[in-house]
Amino acid sequence: MTPQKRGLIPDPERARILAAMRARDNADAELRAAVVAGLLAGGSVREMAALTGMSTNTIQRWGREGGWPSAAQKAARAAVRAENDEWNARLDAATRALEHLDAEQSPPHH
Structure with a gap:
């Protein structure tokens, strides 16, 4: 070579x-x-x-x-986010209602 x-x-x-x-x-x-x-x-x-x-x-x-x-994946994620936001809003409202009831039923502090 x-x-x-x-x-x-x-x-x-x-x-x-x-x-x-x-x-x-x-x-x-x-x-x-x-x-x-x-x-x-x-x-x-x-x-x-x-x-x-x-x-x-x-x-x-x-x-x-x-x-x-994809557009479909974005839409699906947005739908889940909206569903979760709705659930959290309902949960927050229920928690506030329970706290209000608890405050009404608590004996006065001396």
Whole structure:
């Protein structure tokens, strides 16, 4: 084999490296798409992070960049929030009514 000039990468190895870099970029794009699809399908950020070994911040960032949460997921979360707010308002009202009754029924302090 003819000696190469110092620092030059032979053509076969250069082609192999460039092909591996393209494959890495394609794999990264596929991983991002798969993570977003999993989130859009209802998977949780924590479960996705546990599965992939990636941070929850990365999962959330990729998800937001990919269109997660969907309009339907946002609407569902808003509905649950409204339901919880209504429940908490009713609970607060009942607590205040009970406190008022308790204050009325307590014997006077001397």
